[in-house]
Amino acid sequence: MADAAGIEIQDVLKTYDGVRAVDIDRLRVEPRSTLALIGPSGCGKSTLLRLVVGLLAPDRGTIRIDGTPMGPGSRLALQRRMGYVIQEGGLFPHLTARENVVLVARDLGWPEARIQARIQELLELTQIPPEILERFPTQISGGQRQRVALMRALLLDPDVLLMDEPFTALDPMIRSDLQRELKEVFDRLRKAVLFVTHDMAEAAFISGEIAIMNRGSILQRGSFRELVRNPATPFVTEFIRAQRPLEAPDQSPT
Amino acid sequence: MTRAARLLLTAFWTFVLASHAPCARAEGRVTVGSKAFPESWVLAEALAHVLRSEGVADVAHRNNLGGTEIVYQALRAGGVDVYPEYTGTIAQVILHRATSATLDEMRGALSKEGIGVSDPLGFNDSYALAVTPRVHERYRLETIGDLGRHPELRLGLTHEFLGRPDGWPGLVRHYGLSMPHVLGIQHELAYTALESGRIDVTDIYTTDAEIERLHLHVLRDDRGFFPRYEAVWLYRLDLERREPRALDAMRRLAGRIDEARMIRANARVVLGHRSYGEAADSLLAEALARGPQRSGAPGATMWGAMLRNTGQHVKLVLLSLLVAVLVGIPLGVLAARSAWLGSAILSVTGLLQTIPSLALLAALIPLFGIGVVPALIALFLYSLLPIVRNTYVGLTTLPSPLEEAAAGIGLSPRAQLFRVRLPMASPAIMAGIKTSAVINVGTATLAALIGAGGLGEPILSGIQLRQGSLILQGAVPAALLALLVQRLFDLVDRAAIPQGLRLPPPGR
Numbered sequence A: 001m002a003d004a005a006g007i008e009i010q011d012v013l014k015t016y017d018g019v020r021a022v023d024i025d026r027l028r029v030e031p032r033s034t035l036a037l038i039g040p041s042g043c044g045k046s047t048l049l050r051l052v053v054g055l056l057a058p059d060r061g062t063i064r065i066d067g068t069p070m071g072p073g074s075r076l077a078l079q080r081r082m083g084y085v086i087q088e089g090g091l092f093p094h095l096t097a098r099e100n101v102v103l104v105a106r107d108l109g110w111p112e113a114r115i116q117a118r119i120q121e122l123l124e125l126t127q128i129p130p131e132i133l134e135r136f137p138t139q140i141s142g143g144q145r146q147r148v149a150l151m152r153a154l155l156l157d158p159d160v161l162l163m164d165e166p167f168t169a170l171d172p173m174i175r176s177d178l179q180r181e182l183k184e185v186f187d188r189l190r191k192a193v194l195f196v197t198h199d200m201a202e203a204a205f206i207s208g209e210i211a212i213m214n215r216g217s218i219l220q221r222g223s224f225r226e227l228v229r230n231p232a233t234p235f236v237t238e239f240i241r242a243q244r245p246l247e248a249p250d251q252s253p254t
Numbered sequence B: 001m002t003r004a005a006r007l008l009l010t011a012f013w014t015f016v017l018a019s020h021a022p023c024a025r026a027e028g029r030v031t032v033g034s035k036a037f038p039e040s041w042v043l044a045e046a047l048a049h050v051l052r053s054e055g056v057a058d059v060a061h062r063n064n065l066g067g068t069e070i071v072y073q074a075l076r077a078g079g080v081d082v083y084p085e086y087t088g089t090i091a092q093v094i095l096h097r098a099t100s101a102t103l104d105e106m107r108g109a110l111s112k113e114g115i116g117v118s119d120p121l122g123f124n125d126s127y128a129l130a131v132t133p134r135v136h137e138r139y140r141l142e143t144i145g146d147l148g149r150h151p152e153l154r155l156g157l158t159h160e161f162l163g164r165p166d167g168w169p170g171l172v173r174h175y176g177l178s179m180p181h182v183l184g185i186q187h188e189l190a191y192t193a194l195e196s197g198r199i200d201v202t203d204i205y206t207t208d209a210e211i212e213r214l215h216l217h218v219l220r221d222d223r224g225f226f227p228r229y230e231a232v233w234l235y236r237l238d239l240e241r242r243e244p245r246a247l248d249a250m251r252r253l254a255g256r257i258d259e260a261r262m263i264r265a266n267a268r269v270v271l272g273h274r275s276y277g278e279a280a281d282s283l284l285a286e287a288l289a290r291g292p293q294r295s296g297a298p299g300a301t302m303w304g305a306m307l308r309n310t311g312q313h314v315k316l317v318l319l320s321l322l323v324a325v326l327v328g329i330p331l332g333v334l335a336a337r338s339a340w341l342g343s344a345i346l347s348v349t350g351l352l353q354t355i356p357s358l359a360l361l362a363a364l365i366p367l368f369g370i371g372v373v374p375a376l377i378a379l380f381l382y383s384l385l386p387i388v389r390n391t392y393v394g395l396t397t398l399p400s401p402l403e404e405a406a407a408g409i410g411l412s413p414r415a416q417l418f419r420v421r422l423p424m425a426s427p428a429i430m431a432g433i434k435t436s437a438v439i440n441v442g443t444a445t446l447a448a449l450i451g452a453g454g455l456g457e458p459i460l461s462g463i464q465l466r467q468g469s470l471i472l473q474g475a476v477p478a479a480l481l482a483l484l485v486q487r488l489f490d491l492v493d494r495a496a497i498p499q500g501l502r503l504p505p506p507g508r
Helices: A045-053 A075-079 A097-107 A112-126 A130-134 A142-154 A172-189 A200-206 A224-229 A234-247 B003-016 B038-053 B068-077 B087-094 B103-111 B133-139 B144-149 B159-163 B168-175 B187-195 B244-253 B259-270 B276-288 B302-337 B339-354 B357-368 B372-396 B400-408 B413-450 B456-465 B468-496
Strands: A007-016 A019-029 A034-038 A060-065 A082-085 A160-164 A192-197 A209-214 A217-222 B029-033 B058-062 B082-086 B115-117 B127-131 B155-157 B182-184 B201-205 B231-236
Touching (some): A019 A217, A082 A142, A097 A130, A142 A172, A192 A200, A217 A224, A217 A234, A224 A234, B029 B068, B038 B058, B038 B082, B038 B244, B038 B259, B068 B082, B068 B087, B068 B231, B068 B357, B087 B231, B127 B133, B144 B168, B155 B159, B259 B276, B302 B456, B400 B413
Parallel strands (some): A034 A192, A082 A160, B029 B082
């Protein structure tokens, strides 16, 4: 029997005023694997993520989450099987970090004991000091906000994780810490992860597999090494070259 | 207000409140109404005294019921059983007929509405134009026709006079006048303006006490334009069955009050600063040759009256605000849901705001009578817009990452609204409620025009009587109340707006 879990995008077209924002024949994120989706801004990666979460409906084609097609009837149930981390976290400022984390569980009517137990598990996993949870989002650092946002996304123990440039707004030191932590979490939890970024170094670090996107289409999918060695189009070459100087200085003493 | 707007409003309220009985008309109860000027109060109070002295158990006098439109609608709706009116006004304003109509013609037409017309009281209170002695001498004005020679004269005319066919528009046609400087002004303020030389001519009533005090020169109506304004009682015909003593009382007063008596009674109130209850007693003493009697209305102390008026004011403001909050927030939520619904709801609530308050009150009386109910409804309608609009704006301007998080993390639509969107919009919503509350404190002074009491009562009376101290007894508490409301809502904000939204913005 075919493994239908993970994210499956088939023949999906989304246009805005006749302009193709997303046009993908086929893209799968297998269960227990991480795919980094990379491309310049405006390439359609955020639109793709909104299609997957069900915030947008495609003009044609289907998106399946764990085998179930996304649609108005299935959206809410499917959203609860996905964790969604938005740029800059998307934490609600009127709620404390803890209230943000448990919001959906409360909505689902989880008993208090179950919520407490789950928070304990997640505190260990994300290594957030417990007192952080009692503060409001404006009272904690950007890095902590992203950890809390990850915690919120993981609360229902989803099969699928969607991350939309989660570290873009952070300074480089904190960013590198978080990237390492996140990779560990991914390795431990083994979920289907779609990680959207515009930073090739981050993509290469987080995931063994990278998909390059431009003008709504996936140009090439493979490991960083494959992309560098056998670029499918001149754009892939250009894109990688533009990012290279970031990893250039290897003469420096360690 | 146009006929179409009134129909629309009527339809709207008929729809909203499918059934509503006006005021219960109990046995043995007579409500005397009066318009918002002293002569009307004194006459109504005099009738009330006679009724009480004849043993009618429950006699109420609702004064300050605005102009003809408001008090007549109140009579038809049953909020008022009887009030003093003038034949010219009945013919022109109520029946839309020529002023030459006879009393019997008026009776025939009004009986179809269930309204009766009593025999005349005995004096004619007609419109006239008057000037100060200084203007009289300077321009040598004797007749209304003389005005035509001096188009530079400044006229301050009451709004009712300006609007009535038997007022300024008819007068201009009749005399072929062309006066470029005409301003609308409130009747009592017109005397102040006349006295201080800001205007040269105003319309007066022929029984005004001010004629004596200011030595006004009344311009002769040499071409016979102004109709007779004989004072009569307009009453509900069902009084004959319910309380025949009321008809006896009207009969007793018929023909007993002439111009001289009326001017004296008006002067006692306006110039002598006596209560209209006292003036009514003196008038009755002259008219019915009866001894002075204890007037029915107990004399309240200033502080007591202020406290009572403020309490009533607060009640009007808070009740109407409460309903506006309960209706306005859901309407704002609905408006934020779809574009066409949003523009429809915001247009209608915006439109309500543009209806002049007097027109709105006049339109509400046929449906709800007079008193607290129509006042609350008017205040409620005026409170809606800031609440609906701020709710709408608060909900539709959430920062887009939060909008996305609310819709994308698996919250039910209900939780999205109640746990995220509404709390996030609460600062805007609270600002809207605060705006409505402060505006309401001011607008509620108009409630006195339809007998709902409140701080408008001393203000209206004070303007009528030109007693600054009386105006202040209403205006000062109203201003303090507005400040208090502001303060109170700063406290309410702490409870209604989540703590996280009241934190200082993070330094980056």
